[in-house]
Amino acid sequence: MRVVSSIRELRAMLKEMRPKTIGFVPTMGYLHEGHLSLVEKAKEMSDVVVMSIFVNPLQFGLNEDLEKYPRDIERDCRLAEAQGVDILFFPPVEEMYPPGSKTIVSVKEITECMCGASRPGHFDGVATVVTKLFNIVQPDYAFFGMKDAQQVAVITQMVRDLNIPVEIVPCPIVREADGLALSSRNVYLSPEERKQALVLSRSLKRAQEMVECGERDATVLRTAIESVIQESPLADIDYIEIRSYPELVPLEELRGDCLIALAVRFGRTRLIDNIMLVASQEDIACSVR
Amino acid sequence: MRVVSSIRELRAMLKEMRPKTIGFVPTMGYLHEGHLSLVEKAKEMSDVVVMSIFVNPLQFGLNEDLEKYPRDIERDCRLAEAQGVDILFFPPVEEMYPPGSKTIVSVKEITECMCGASRPGHFDGVATVVTKLFNIVQPDYAFFGMKDAQQVAVITQMVRDLNIPVEIVPCPIVREADGLALSSRNVYLSPEERKQALVLSRSLKRAQEMVECGERDATVLRTAIESVIQESPLADIDYIEIRSYPELVPLEELRGDCLIALAVRFGRTRLIDNIMLVASQEDIACSVR
Numbered sequence: 081m082r083v084v085s086s087i088r089e090l091r092a093m094l095k096e097m098r099p100k101t102i103g104f105v106p107t108m109g110y111l112h113e114g115h116l117s118l119v120e121k122a123k124e125m126s127d128v129v130v131m132s133i134f135v136n137p138l139q140f141g142l143n144e145d146l147e148k149y150p151r152d153i154e155r156d157c158r159l160a161e162a163q164g165v166d167i168l169f170f171p172p173v174e175e176m177y178p179p180g181s182k183t184i185v186s187v188k189e190i191t192e193c194m195c196g197a198s199r200p201g202h203f204d205g206v207a208t209v210v211t212k213l214f215n216i217v218q219p220d221y222a223f224f225g226m227k228d229a230q231q232v233a234v235i236t237q238m239v240r241d242l243n244i245p246v247e248i249v250p251c252p253i254v255r256e257a258d259g260l261a262l263s264s265r266n267v268y269l270s271p272e273e274r275k276q277a278l279v280l281s282r283s284l285k286r287a288q289e290m291v292e293c294g295e296r297d298a299t300v301l302r303t304a305i306e307s308v309i310q311e312s313p314l315a316d317i318d319y320i321e322i323r324s325y326p327e328l329v330p331l332e333e334l335r336g337d338c339l340i341a342l343a344v345r346f347g348r349t350r351l352i353d354n355i356m357l358v359a360s361q362e363d364i365a366c367s368v369r
Numbered sequence: 370m371r372v373v374s375s376i377r378e379l380r381a382m383l384k385e386m387r388p389k390t391i392g393f394v395p396t397m398g399y400l401h402e403g404h405l406s407l408v409e410k411a412k413e414m415s416d417v418v419v420m421s422i423f424v425n426p427l428q429f430g431l432n433e434d435l436e437k438y439p440r441d442i443e444r445d446c447r448l449a450e451a452q453g454v455d456i457l458f459f460p461p462v463e464e465m466y467p468p469g470s471k472t473i474v475s476v477k478e479i480t481e482c483m484c485g486a487s488r489p490g491h492f493d494g495v496a497t498v499v500t501k502l503f504n505i506v507q508p509d510y511a512f513f514g515m516k517d518a519q520q521v522a523v524i525t526q527m528v529r530d531l532n533i534p535v536e537i538v539p540c541p542i543v544r545e546a547d548g549l550a551l552s553s554r555n556v557y558l559s560p561e562e563r564k565q566a567l568v569l570s571r572s573l574k575r576a577q578e579m580v581e582c583g584e585r586d587a588t589v590l591r592t593a594i595e596s597v598i599q600e601s602p603l604a605d606i607d608y609i610e611i612r613s614y615p616e617l618v619p620l621e622e623l624r625g626d627c628l629i630a631l632a633v634r635f636g637r638t639r640l641i642d643n644i645m646l647v648a649s650q651e652d653i654a655c656s657v658r
Contacts, residue, residue: 087532091534178529181530182476182477182478182479182526183475183476183477183496183526183527183530183531184474184477185473185475185531186472186473186474186475187471187472188471189471190471207472208531212530212531212532215531215532215533216532218534237471237472238472240467241470241471241472242472242474242497242500242501242504243376243504243505245380245504
């Protein structure tokens with residue numbers, strides 16, 4: 081595995097490798113099995129796998145956890161190399177945002193709800209850095225985890241709107257054995273918070289079962305989710321949303337591709353989780369995507 | 370010359386041609402010698418020349434001239450072919466902006482002054498469509514006329530900020546024998562307006578002579594320009610600006626690369642013109658760029 085921090089060097093390296101297909105896994109580092117599953121998928125689909133590790137300041141709000149976001153580049157290098165990453169791009173902030181940067185990529189509407197409502201400017205930061213990374217790496221495929229379902233919707237929309245020549249490959253959420261969705265931020269949790277954080281996946285599982293049994297009413301489902309989460313005294317609900325996917329239109333009644341998404345705070349740690357369902361209307365059958 | 374209106378077809382065509390170098394001339398059509406000079410430069414620098422003709426609705430304001438913007442695709446085809454364009458990309462609006470488009474590219478600060486102040490949203494429209502065209506054509510070089518000096522500054526900034534892999538080549542303003550800068554909008558002018566429109570280039574010429582004679586005071590220069598323009602009773606000044614280039618910082622005293630730029634209305638027609646000067650401070654010599 082080659083580790084490179086300069087854009088110019090990375091470009092030169094990639095130029096040599098074309099026309100091999102390039103698979104790209106953008107991350108903020110502090111790698112876990114979720115990231116590694118993206119690498120695995122990238123290896124299946126492409127000749128060369130490029131991973132980036134960049135904690136993007138532009139996507140953090142003023143009172144968010146930019147400073148304390150967990151970092152361990154040595155461990156990340158070992159994990160990435162063991163998983164078969166060919167090139168690790170690890171740029172310093174000033175390489176990505178030299179002084180005088182003035183350009184923002186902004187996706188409207190679908191960034192105003194859910195995490196976009198709780199984190200103003202977050203998705204502008206995501207869209208801008210991902211556009212930059214795509215222009216630097218020029219990958220054939222880019223791999224994103226569905227834990228950030230709204231992020232996947234935003235990036236897919238942006239790629240379509242700006243005609244970026246890349247195929248976005250959404251990959252399934254990876255969970256701990258007990259159901260907790262993997263996240264670099266899980267490391268913030270105290271042992272008690274970690275235990276109570278299981279209400280997220282449990283509440284989604286409960287909603288899924290209800291949908292499988294024929295429930296289509298979003299209010300009923302939201303209430304059921306809420307009551308499961310409230311079993312945890314430490315949980316502070318940010319949002320529970322039931323929306324069409326990928327349009328993110330709020331649903332009163334489940335129909336077609338649906339996203340049930342949560343954001344819940346435990347102390348200062350904000351966790352997200354979601355489930356994608358396909359709700360058919362003909363009969364009450366429902367399958368998990 | 371091949372004429373293509375679909376993005377997919379254009380991409381397939383260009384894919385066959387790589388790794389030849391691609392020069393790109395984006396236009397809104399109604400071609401004149403200014404556009405053709407860009408093609409000439411493109412032919413010097415690249416193996417394949419792609420021109421686009423697209424009157425981009427996103428860069429027109431609500432009360433602007435989108436509907437009546439001059440169009441003559443047959444004449445444009447003849448001129449482009451005669452000049453040696455290899456591929457003419459002429460997409461319909463719905464090919465560039467399919468229903469549900471939500472993404473905007475926005476360059477901050479340097480878009481807030483001059484034409485950006487008079488035409489709110491204009492440069493967002495320009496930055497967005499140029500990003501799209503760059504992603505579609507993936508050119509090695511792109512050629513822009515310096516008549517739209519602010520546009521060149523904005524696009525150069527955007528390319529740098531978003532790491533777009535293209536080299537922007539600014540090309541000199543082309544003028545009629547009597548000094549009027551070529552513009553598709555000149556066709557709007559009545560014979561009397563056309564005659565009086567010469568005050569634009571004349572006022573810039575006057576400013577240039579003053580700078581060559583040692584004048585460095587922006588207020589003095591602006592007053593001189595204003596008085597030349599006011600010789601035309603039909604002229605209605607939108608702005609006269611003296612700024613550093615490409616940063617577009619207002620100057621009280623000329624120093625280094627300077628842009629003197631004008632926008633003036635004649636009836637409902639808004640014309641722009643400018644001159645770039647390098648003002649040295651050591652002696653009072655000054656050269657036209």
